[in-house]
Amino acid sequence: MASATEQRETDQVREIGHEEYDPVGTAILIGIYFLILVLLWLFMYFVEFLGNGPTVVGALLTVVGLA
Amino acid sequence: MEVTRMSSTASRTYLDQFPAEAKVIKAAFWSSFMALAIGGLLGLVQALHRTDVLRFIDSADYYTVLTAHGILLAITFTIFFLVGIFTWAVTTSLDRGVVDIRFTWAWYIMMVVGTILVGVSILGGVVDAIPMYADVLFTFYAPLQAHPAFYVGLVLFVVGSWLAGADWFRTWWAWRKENPDERIPLPTFMALTTTLFWYLCTLGVALSILVFLLPWSLGIVDSVNPLLTRTLFWYFGHAVVYFWLMPAYMMWYIMLPKLSGGKLFSDPLARVVFVLFLLLSTPVGIHHQYLDPGIAEGYKFIAMTNTMFLLLPSLLTAFTVVASMEHGARQRGGTGYLGWLKALPWRDPVFTGMALAGLMFAAAGFSGMINAGMNINYLVHNSWWVVGHFHLTVGTAVALTFMAAAYWFIPQVTGKELWSRQLALGQVLVWFVGMTFMSNAMHRAGLFGMPRRTAEPQYQGFNFDPAVGTVGEINAQVALGAVLLTVALAMFLLNMVLTSFNDDSDSLPANTYAGTLSGPEDSPAVLDNLKLWTAIAVVLVIVGYTLPLASIVESGGLFGPDIGGFQLAIETDPALVLESVREVMP
Numbered sequence: 274m275a276s277a278t279e280q281r282e283t284d285q286v287r288e289i290g291h292e293e294y295d296p297v298g299t300a301i302l303i304g305i306y307f308l309i310l311v312l313l314w315l316f317m318y319f320v321e322f323l324g325n326g327p328t329v330v331g332a333l334l335t336v337v338g339l340a
Numbered sequence: 341m342e343v344t345r346m347s348s349t350a351s352r353t354y355l356d357q358f359p360a361e362a363k364v365i366k367a368a369f370w371s372s373f374m375a376l377a378i379g380g381l382l383g384l385v386q387a388l389h390r391t392d393v394l395r396f397i398d399s400a401d402y403y404t405v406l407t408a409h410g411i412l413l414a415i416t417f418t419i420f421f422l423v424g425i426f427t428w429a430v431t432t433s434l435d436r437g438v439v440d441i442r443f444t445w446a447w448y449i450m451m452v453v454g455t456i457l458v459g460v461s462i463l464g465g466v467v468d469a470i471p472m473y474a475d476v477l478f479t480f481y482a483p484l485q486a487h488p489a490f491y492v493g494l495v496l497f498v499v500g501s502w503l504a505g506a507d508w509f510r511t512w513w514a515w516r517k518e519n520p521d522e523r524i525p526l527p528t529f530m531a532l533t534t535t536l537f538w539y540l541c542t543l544g545v546a547l548s549i550l551v552f553l554l555p556w557s558l559g560i561v562d563s564v565n566p567l568l569t570r571t572l573f574w575y576f577g578h579a580v581v582y583f584w585l586m587p588a589y590m591m592w593y594i595m596l597p598k599l600s601g602g603k604l605f606s607d608p609l610a611r612v613v614f615v616l617f618l619l620l621s622t623p624v625g626i627h628h629q630y631l632d633p634g635i636a637e638g639y640k641f642i643a644m645t646n647t648m649f650l651l652l653p654s655l656l657t658a659f660t661v662v663a664s665m666e667h668g669a670r671q672r673g674g675t676g677y678l679g680w681l682k683a684l685p686w687r688d689p690v691f692t693g694m695a696l697a698g699l700m701f702a703a704a705g706f707s708g709m710i711n712a713g714m715n716i717n718y719l720v721h722n723s724w725w726v727v728g729h730f731h732l733t734v735g736t737a738v739a740l741t742f743m744a745a746a747y748w749f750i751p752q753v754t755g756k757e758l759w760s761r762q763l764a765l766g767q768v769l770v771w772f773v774g775m776t777f778m779s780n781a782m783h784r785a786g787l788f789g790m791p792r793r794t795a796e797p798q799y800q801g802f803n804f805d806p807a808v809g810t811v812g813e814i815n816a817q818v819a820l821g822a823v824l825l826t827v828a829l830a831m832f833l834l835n836m837v838l839t840s841f842n843d844d845s846d847s848l849p850a851n852t853y854a855g856t857l858s859g860p861e862d863s864p865a866v867l868d869n870l871k872l873w874t875a876i877a878v879v880l881v882i883v884g885y886t887l888p889l890a891s892i893v894e895s896g897g898l899f900g901p902d903i904g905g906f907q908l909a910i911e912t913d914p915a916l917v918l919e920s921v922r923e924v925m926p
Contacts, residue, residue: 284685285671
């Protein structure tokens with residue numbers, strides 16, 4: 274490891290090591306992000322398909338005889 | 341796990357440690373800022389013109405302005421900043437200077453000469469005294485044709501960047517001789533893997549320019565195959581977005597944890613991410629060509645699959661970087677499930693700028709997924725949505741990270757204290773707000789089919805039909821956003837200029853980057869085997885591109901079915917364009 278890695282932050286009030294650190298807040302934020310992505314995907318379904326125009330999926334279903 | 345060795349240089353700035361390299365980096369940063377200033381201002385001209393708020397240029401000249409905006413920001417601003425950052429990263433993390441500083445100056449000057457040639461040839465589109473033209477947009481494929489000087493300038497710029505990469509590799513090889521048993525320090529690892537995929541992807545654009553576009557522009561060959569030059573462009577054109585993004589990622593991995601008061605959560609994960617970008621950045625370019633006839637759906641499907649895999653390193657990054665920030669916040673006393681967010685140093689413009697850039701990138705992740713999906717891409721292809729998307733990625737994730745980083749780097753390479761931290765903090769906030777207005781409105785406009793690359797998207801006998809809001813309201817948001825972005829740009833440049841007039845300071849922070857909670861010793865040594873990853877990347881490119889390229893050449897000929905070029909702004913009669921638009925619009 275290079276010598277220029279940061280040693281200590283001045284505002285630090287406690288030292289948390291690798292074993293004792295549990296990034297639960299990160300898990301929550303990432304979970305919220307995934308939820309937003311899922312909701313946006315659902316929203317895109319309405320934008321994409323409710324116009325009832327031709328779509329690639331529709332064409333594919335036609336080709337394989339499903340629609 | 342944690343390294344506690346204190347360096348004798350730990351309290352010194354980069355300028356103290358590497359004065360010769362600091363000069364080159366400073367020059368590269370200023371080249372980057374100049375491109376940002378000109379390119380950014382032209383962005384305002386376009387936004388006001390398109391939205392019909394203020395039109396003071398001829399609409400035919402819009403494409404000259406658009407070309408300059410695209411090239412200066414997407415190529416010049418980003419890559420000059422990148423070469424500065426990577427030179428800093430390699431020398432700082434290896435704790436040694438470059439092998440030969442003359443070589444370093446040589447590639448920098450080569451890039452400058454290339455930029456001037458490109459810039460002057462684009463300027464020829466609006467200045468009659470310059471007998472050149474290059475109204476070919478950032479996507480400079482056929483059939484749009486530029487003056488040979490434009491292509492020569494691009495070649496010089498790219499070869500300059502190749503030599504910069506060679507410089508970093510030479511420096512690493514020299515270090516490796518002295519440290520044969522050590523792992524590659526993370527910042528150097530990031531610079532080297534990024535350089536490797538840059539070599540791989542720029543081969544496509546070099547081929548496109550040297551074999552096809554330049555001889556065609558010089559009149560040596562009569563025609564080219566437009567689909568072939570498009571495909572070769574996009575072979576480079578998607579990887580280049582990761583070339584811009586990797587220095588921003590580097591900042592998020594090695595600076596944000598430090599600024600947050602913590603350590604990088606995992607060095608091995610960071611290495612995996614950069615290896616994945618080396619492998620996957622290039623064999624995905626065809627996802628920009630979903631609507632191109634002449635490329636079979638199957639090849640497009642392979643490109644889509646590769647693209648979806650590319651989400652993985654970005655999602656890994658989201659986790660690792662946020663976990664590192666949380667570590668810092670908790671070390672600073674933060675508690676609770678989300679209460680730790682309040683303990684982050686939000687008054688630090690470097691931190692806040694980078695964190696907001698990361699937040700914007702998360703939003704861009706969604707619009708990127710839409711672009712990447714073959715069927716939904718058809719909905720937004722060539723619409724203003726795409727412009728909204730890349731203003732979140734290169735226009736914010738990259739640009740805002742770079743501007744925030746500059747608030748730390750410029751003092752490091754000049755030895756002068758930042759002129760105003762308050763102005764800097766205000767600047768990153770204004771940029772964020774401005775981009776929120778502009779990009780959101782662009783995305784929405786794309787959803788109802790408003791086209792991109794259009795000087796006057798107002799048509800007779802046809803009205804766009806937004807599901808929510810009005811076209812006027814969307815245009816107002818774009819114009820407002822563009823004005824705010826220009827204000828933020830002025831704030832940034834003012835701070836940079838006044839900083840360089842500051843006196844030398846003794847109270848600058850030391851030139852350091854983040855330590856790690858889990859270091860390289862926790863990862864398998866094979867991650868550092870650059871030859872292996874490069875070989876796999878080459879194989880993936882061969883798998884992804886051989887058949888499509890063969891098919892394009894077979895059906896259209898290597899030099900095309902007699903396709904002549906044309907100069908967009910000079911030969912296009914606006915009346916004819918309007919006529920053809922009226923024909924296709926219901």
